[in-house]
Amino acid sequence: xxxxxxxxxxxxxxxxxxxxxxxxxxxxxxxxxxxxxxxxxxxxxxxxxxxxxxxxxxxxxxxxxxxxxxxxxxxxxxxxxxxxxxxxxxxxxxxxxxxxxxxxxxxxxxx
Amino acid sequence: xxxxxxxxxxxxxxxxxxxxxxxxxxxxxxxxxxxxxxxxxxxxxxxxxxxxxxxxxxxxxxxxxxxxxxxxxxxxxxxxxxxxxxxxxxxxxxxxxxxxxxxxxxxxxxxxx
Numbered sequence: 001x002x003x004x005x006x007x008x009x010x011x012x013x014x015x016x017x018x019x020x021x022x023x024x025x026x027x028x029x030x031x032x033x034x035x036x037x038x039x040x041x042x043x044x045x046x047x048x049x050x051x052x053x054x055x056x057x058x059x060x061x062x063x064x065x066x067x068x069x070x071x072x073x074x075x076x077x078x079x080x081x082x083x084x085x086x087x088x089x090x091x092x093x094x095x096x097x098x099x100x101x102x103x104x105x106x107x108x109x110x111x
Numbered sequence: 112x113x114x115x116x117x118x119x120x121x122x123x124x125x126x127x128x129x130x131x132x133x134x135x136x137x138x139x140x141x142x143x144x145x146x147x148x149x150x151x152x153x154x155x156x157x158x159x160x161x162x163x164x165x166x167x168x169x170x171x172x173x174x175x176x177x178x179x180x181x182x183x184x185x186x187x188x189x190x191x192x193x194x195x196x197x198x199x200x201x202x203x204x205x206x207x208x209x210x211x212x213x214x215x216x217x218x219x220x221x222x223x224x
Contacts, residue, residue, distance in 0.1 A: 009152075035214075040120075040216055041216060042115075042117075042200060042215050043155070043200065043202075043212075045212070090154055090155070094210055096210065099145060099157035099160065100210070101157070102147075102154030102155045103154050104154045105152075105154055
């Protein structure tokens with residue numbers, strides 16, 4: 001069974017802080033994704049990666065960056081956290097032609 | 112601009128009856144569609160998918176119908192069970208297996224005993 005693990009279930013940070021969200025998958029998937037989920041908006045893609053050291057912008061990349069130094073790990077970075085980045089963040093992984101598998105999410109609050 | 116829309120934020124159905132969840136899309140380049148189910152405090156899990164070369168795909172109690180001319184798809188759950196209570200998201204992509212998905216807003220389904 002595919003396991004996508006997000007390092008924190010809940011996180012509280014302050015405005016202006018640099019925030020790291022970590023995601024690890026154990027199935028050697030080449031594709032990894034970061035989404036945010038907000039009420040009434042569904043899931044929106046922030047960044048994705050098809051391979052190590054490779055990244056592509058999703059639909060809402062502003063204010064975020066990512067890092068993929070190893071195949072199993074995909075990090076989302078909030079360079080300078082703002083209150084409008086308070087959200088549920090979901091990581092997913094997949095192999096091509098197969099549905100994405102999601103982690104359980106990190107609920108991030110920016111005060 | 113919401114390319115994938117689920118216009119019903121919530122739906123309540125009696126146990127044993129049929130649940131029908133609807134999804135509309137605007138981008139004619141979408142040709143692969145998926146439904147995900149999400150319980151509180153868990154990530155979405157894949158439920159069923161359909162390619163644009165088909166108009167129906169069935170998996171047990173779950174059937175997805177695709178009407179390309181109307182740019183509309185629906186998920187039918189028969190019979191509905193209490194464990195089906197969850198938020199359902201439809202998603203679309205530009206080619207089968209292509210990994211950039213566009214999600215709808217979600218519909219919260221409640222199955223009443």
